[in-house]
Amino acid sequence: AQTVTQSxxxxxxxxxxxxxxxxxxxxxxxxxxxxxxxxxPSRQMILVIRQEAYKQQNATENRFSVNFQKAAKSFSLKISxxxxxxxxxxxxxxxxxxxxxxxGKGTRLHILP
Amino acid sequence: DAGVIQSPRHEVTEMxxxxxxxxxxxxxxxxxxxxxxxxxxxxxxxxYFNNNVPIDDSGMPEDRFSAKMPNASFSTLxxxxxxxxxxxxxxxxxxxxxxxxxxQYFGPGTRLTVL
Numbered sequence: 001a002q003t004v005t006q007s008x009x010x011x012x013x014x015x016x017x018x019x020x021x022x023x024x025x026x027x028x029x030x031x032x033x034x035x036x037x038x039x040x041p042s043r044q045m046i047l048v049i050r051q052e053a054y055k056q057q058n059a060t061e062n063r064f065s066v067n068f069q070k071a072a073k074s075f076s077l078k079i080s081x082x083x084x085x086x087x088x089x090x091x092x093x094x095x096x097x098x099x100x101x102x103x104g105k106g107t108r109l110h111i112l113p
Numbered sequence: 114d115a116g117v118i119q120s121p122r123h124e125v126t127e128m129x130x131x132x133x134x135x136x137x138x139x140x141x142x143x144x145x146x147x148x149x150x151x152x153x154x155x156x157x158x159x160x161y162f163n164n165n166v167p168i169d170d171s172g173m174p175e176d177r178f179s180a181k182m183p184n185a186s187f188s189t190l191x192x193x194x195x196x197x198x199x200x201x202x203x204x205x206x207x208x209x210x211x212x213x214x215x216x217q218y219f220g221p222g223t224r225l226t227v228l
Contacts, residue, residue, distance in 0.1 A: 035216065043202055045219035091156065100169065101146070101217060103156040 002027045004094050006104035013082045014112050020067075021077045021107050023092030034068065034075045035093040035101070038086075048090070051075065079109075087111045115139075117220035119205050125226045131193040134223045137186055138207030146217060147180055147190050148204040156204075162188065195227045 003026045013019035025034070036048040051059045051068050058066050063080045079086055092104040118137040126132055138145045146161040160170040165182045173180070177196070182188040192199055202224050206217040 033216075037219075043222045043224070045204060045206070045222075047216055047218070050216055095217075098169070100158050100161070102158075105155045 002029075002094055002096055002102050004092055004102050004104040006092050006107050008107045009105070010108045010110070012110040012112055013079075015082055015084060017082055018078060018080045019082055019109065021079075021090050021092075021109065023075045023077070023104060025073050025075065025092070025094050027073070027094065027096060029096050031097065033095045034066075035095065036064070036066070036075075036077045037091045037093060037103075039089040039091065039106070040087070045091075049077070082111050084111050084113065117205055117207055117218055119203075119220035119223050121223060122221060123224045123226075125228065126195055127228050128196055129194045130227075131191065132195045132199075132225060132227075134190040134203050134205075134225070136188045136190070136205030136220060138188070138205070139218055140186065142207035142209050142218075144208045144217075145182060145188050146206040146208075147188070148206065148219075149201045150204060150222070151201045159190070192225075195225075197227045200225055200227050 005024045007022055032053045034051045038046045038048050049059050049061045049064050051066055058068050065078045067076045089106045089108050091106045093101050095101045117139055120135045144163055147159040148156055149159055150156045159172045160180045161168055162182045178192055180190045202222045204219050204222045206219045208217045
């Protein structure tokens with residue numbers, strides 16, 4: 001069965017600095033999607049970025065980018081120029097051929113002014 | 114597009130009562146997912162539908178939980194009878210296509226408290 005592991009329960013970063021959130025996963029599939037979701041205090045789940053496993057190029061969305069290492073089964077999220085509004089819980093997620101999404105336990109990100 | 118709509122946003126009920134959570138997916142989306150989020154267990158998939166048909170309900174914790182999707186624009190998650198351990202935030206999500214081809218869009222969630 002697939003698993004998603006986020007080893008950092010909490011992280012802090014100074015405003016305007018860069019922070020990287022880690023995620024590793026385990027799967028025997030070759031075709032899958034990976035996602036990072038943000039959950040602010042409002043509890044809404046917001047898609048931040050997604051990566052197709054067959055693409056070698058790392059996905060980028062404005063200040064958010066990923067480092068996708070397929071062989072190492074690693075999928076980290078980098079947030080550049082951190083802003084106060086980035087403070088939230090971040091979930092790494094895997095979606096395989098059975099359409100289920102498996103979420104990690106989350107990393108709570110604090111932004112220090 | 115209004116996004117995924119869930120109601121109610123908050124529900125407080127007493128143990129033993131029936132609870133019904135509602136979801137309206139994004140128009141045109143073929144897949145609908147129900148999740149439960151708790152501090153202890155994180156985010157868990159309960160059940161999902163494709164074209165209104167339940168595909169996998171292996172995440173449904175007990176027979177007290179049931180879900181229906183009578184049409185493409187409406188789904189319900191029912192708990193009968195409710196118990197305090199059912200207290201959680203319940204999310205509904207929808208996506209345009211399955212088989213790893215698309216992203217799930219989440220509703221705002223329903224915070225359920227069972228006293």
